[in-house]
Amino acid sequence: MPSEKAKENKALVATCSACGKKVSTESAVALTGLEDGRRKQFVVCVGCANHGWRPPGFAGIYSPRPQ
Numbered sequence: 001m002p003s004e005k006a007k008e009n010k011a012l013v014a015t016c017s018a019c020g021k022k023v024s025t026e027s028a029v030a031l032t033g034l035e036d037g038r039r040k041q042f043v044v045c046v047g048c049a050n051h052g053w054r055p056p057g058f059a060g061i062y063s064p065r066p067q
């Protein structure tokens with residue numbers, strides 16, 4: 001059941017770094033990893049993050065969110 005807030009943000013979509021699906025930014029999280037030795041934010045959907053996907057070089061902590 002989409003909330004009113006989700007409807008307003010419908011245009012905000014991101015592409016998941018793990019599965020390549022387009023997801024709303026409300027259903028995505030940004031995890032900091034490394035690419036070519038530099039810190040980079042990888043946007044992944046909550047589903048992939050909850051299933052354990054992490055970017056290369058990820059050194060933070062991810063707390064699973066409800067989907």
Ligand SMILES: [Zn+2]
Pocket residue numbers: 016017018019020021044045046047048
């Ligand atoms: Zn994904």
